[in-house]
Amino acid sequence: MKNLFLILLFSLKLSGLIAVAQQPPPLAPVNLNDFAEAKPTNCSHRTAALDGITQKTPADELIIVIARLGDSESRMNLSQRRLDNVLTYWVKYLPEVYRRKPETIVLAEGEKVKGFGQLEFYVGGKLVWVMKIERNVDLYVGECYPPDDNYIRNGVFDPCEVPENKIFYPCCDRYVRRKRRR
Numbered sequence: 001m002k003n004l005f006l007i008l009l010f011s012l013k014l015s016g017l018i019a020v021a022q023q024p025p026p027l028a029p030v031n032l033n034d035f036a037e038a039k040p041t042n043c044s045h046r047t048a049a050l051d052g053i054t055q056k057t058p059a060d061e062l063i064i065v066i067a068r069l070g071d072s073e074s075r076m077n078l079s080q081r082r083l084d085n086v087l088t089y090w091v092k093y094l095p096e097v098y099r100r101k102p103e104t105i106v107l108a109e110g111e112k113v114k115g116f117g118q119l120e121f122y123v124g125g126k127l128v129w130v131m132k133i134e135r136n137v138d139l140y141v142g143e144c145y146p147p148d149d150n151y152i153r154n155g156v157f158d159p160c161e162v163p164e165n166k167i168f169y170p171c172c173d174r175y176v177r178r179k180r181r182r
Helices: 002-021 043-055 080-094 163-167
Strands: 062-066 105-109 117-124 126-133
Touching: 043 080, 043 126, 062 080, 080 105, 080 117, 080 163
Parallel strands: 062 105
Antiparallel strands: 062 117, 117 126
């Protein structure tokens, strides 16, 4: 009986360790200076970074995203459009089981920075990622590669032709339905 109790106790302890080991490791804080010379990345890298941040952050933990324009960017609503694409990606684009609740995401605009514009991601009050963005363009995320050759026109892939991308800027600008006057 005593041996059975010890075996049961050991197996419960072991199963507890296994359950803890299956949780994703927390995001490690980064230093803003590490990204000073960083260049903008392509759509697939940005999408992977957004996936990594949300997967390694518990569902009830707050993610703060701060958009900063670069010193040569002048479009008034560019920061808001970039932030909206991050929110849309996490709240609407991802499969339902991976989506975040909007109340777990805080979006803010910060001061301009030297060089490229950037998005800063904070979890638990610590900076965990910085994403540089090309000058004067929206944040492209979502379906980065053509699903098939039907989406390639004159050798060029237009991501806005993919139905899933129509919820992101700049694609949603093309598909705004205007009310007709009668």
